[in-house]
Amino acid sequence: MKIKALFIPLLVYIISACQTIPETRAVSDKYRLIWNDDPATNITLAWDQHELANPVVWFGTRDKGRAFWKYEASKSADRILDKYGMTTHFTKLSNLKPDTEYYFVIKDDTGVSERYWFKTAPDKPEAFTFIAGGDTKSSGDPLEAGRASHRLVSKLRPLFVMFNGDFCSGDGTDPEAWQLWLKDWHELTTTDDGRMIPIFPLHGNHENGDKANLNYIFNSPYQYNDSSHIYYSVSFGGDFVHLMALNSSIDQAGEQRQWLENDFKRNADYRIKIAGYHKPMWPHTQKKPEQPYQYNQWAHLFYTYGLNLSFDGDSHMSKITYPLRPDSSAVDSYMGYVRDDERGTMFLGEGSYGAYPRANDDDKPWTIKSFSGNQIKWMHVMPAENDLPDRISIYTVISATYDEEGNQTLYDAEVESLNESNLFDVPKGITLVENGIYGKVIKYPFNLN
Numbered sequence: 001m002k003i004k005a006l007f008i009p010l011l012v013y014i015i016s017a018c019q020t021i022p023e024t025r026a027v028s029d030k031y032r033l034i035w036n037d038d039p040a041t042n043i044t045l046a047w048d049q050h051e052l053a054n055p056v057v058w059f060g061t062r063d064k065g066r067a068f069w070k071y072e073a074s075k076s077a078d079r080i081l082d083k084y085g086m087t088t089h090f091t092k093l094s095n096l097k098p099d100t101e102y103y104f105v106i107k108d109d110t111g112v113s114e115r116y117w118f119k120t121a122p123d124k125p126e127a128f129t130f131i132a133g134g135d136t137k138s139s140g141d142p143l144e145a146g147r148a149s150h151r152l153v154s155k156l157r158p159l160f161v162m163f164n165g166d167f168c169s170g171d172g173t174d175p176e177a178w179q180l181w182l183k184d185w186h187e188l189t190t191t192d193d194g195r196m197i198p199i200f201p202l203h204g205n206h207e208n209g210d211k212a213n214l215n216y217i218f219n220s221p222y223q224y225n226d227s228s229h230i231y232y233s234v235s236f237g238g239d240f241v242h243l244m245a246l247n248s249s250i251d252q253a254g255e256q257r258q259w260l261e262n263d264f265k266r267n268a269d270y271r272i273k274i275a276g277y278h279k280p281m282w283p284h285t286q287k288k289p290e291q292p293y294q295y296n297q298w299a300h301l302f303y304t305y306g307l308n309l310s311f312d313g314d315s316h317m318s319k320i321t322y323p324l325r326p327d328s329s330a331v332d333s334y335m336g337y338v339r340d341d342e343r344g345t346m347f348l349g350e351g352s353y354g355a356y357p358r359a360n361d362d363d364k365p366w367t368i369k370s371f372s373g374n375q376i377k378w379m380h381v382m383p384a385e386n387d388l389p390d391r392i393s394i395y396t397v398i399s400a401t402y403d404e405e406g407n408q409t410l411y412d413a414e415v416e417s418l419n420e421s422n423l424f425d426v427p428k429g430i431t432l433v434e435n436g437i438y439g440k441v442i443k444y445p446f447n448l449n
């Protein structure tokens with residue numbers, strides 16, 4: 001018995017010591033990490049596998065570089081999908097430790113990928129940052145502006161990115177456009193030390209060619225057993241944050257409205273509630289029609305159930321509103337909204353992550369600031385401490401602008417990269433939109449301004 005007890009670990013050691021890291025790389029690319037379930041303990045890893053070569057994800061909490069056999073755990077794909085010229089593999093990693101760094105490689109019969117890493121979300125209230133933005137295009141200057149926004153993601157190292165829909169030019173069924181987007185996302189949002197930033201994706205109208213697109217690309221959840229009903233939510237940080245992904249490309253009433261109300265009720269105890277969707281209710285450019293139907297379906301639910309922040313896209317410009325309460329009868333009501341600094345929802349977004357900016361020519365009386373240019377929203381979220389409540393600082397980070405001749409300027413190159421110990425600093429070289437009387441940052445709750 002004793003000899004056996006000694007022999008087996010020795011054998012394992014010898015085998016391990018004899019292993020060498022293959023020089024060849026796995027035949028896969030377009031890696032992305034996705035939030036579609038409790039992100040404190042789960043993450044979905046997806047990639048495009050070029051040859052069916054038995055790919056396996058090796059992962060663990062200790063960095064073993066590309067020495068795949070040294071990682072604590074391994075898992076092969078849960079779902080393989082041939083779509084848009086890609087053989088997409090999805091692997092859901094579950095039972096992870098919250099607020100923890102995980103390292104991974106993908107190993108297949110051909111070789112081993114680079115080593116990447118990610119962070120799980122916390123399971124108690126803790127400070128974090130996130131980025132929200134949407135609307136990218138597949139060619140020309142708008143493609144380059146979107147790439148600048150991607151590089152800003154890598155430099156700012158948020159916990160996750162809410163992407164508010166409209167990934168590609170066209171209707172979301174062009175294989176080359178998806179392949180380009182996913183390749184860019186992998187290569188440009190990953191930090192220089194291999195940290196991959198998870199995406200929390202939302203459906204936009206440029207995905208309407210197949211309303212199940214986000215399920216094909218990100219394994220996004222859907223409701224009512226209908227893959228065209230892509231809306232879902234995740235929560236993290238204990239009772240800290242609830243995040244909702246809504247869908248403005250399908251009926252906002254009916255089943256979706258019912259789901260939204262149920263979701264609010266189920267998650268009433270979360271201290272910060274954030275919703276994302278693609279089409280703004282009241283766009284800040286005249287080129288886009290108002291959406292009274294959407295207002296009628298969602299605005300009162302948002303207020304009744306205490307939605308704090310709302311993020312949209314679609315218009316290709318930027319806006320930040322005061323906190324708003326739906327109220328059509330008040331004297332100072334405009335488009336059914338009045339300012340309510342105590343309990344209102346702040347509406348942010350309008351989507352110019354990459355797409356060519358439209359004019360900001362439709363401000364409302366309750367608009368704080370609109371802006372025509374490429375930008376992403378960068379939020380610093382802090383839990384209550386001492387005399388301070390739960391609070392959010394909102395920055396609008398410029399990624400590209402155009403002069404009158406249409407010449408593009410990109411703003412990412414001069415931005416100093418943050419690292420894991422200064423994630424809440426505002427880096428040197430960043431260009432922020434000045435928000436009227438409030439300067440470069442807007443705070444929520446609004447009385448902190």
Ligand SMILES: [Fe+2]
Binds near residue numbers: 166206
């Ligand atoms: Fe759109």
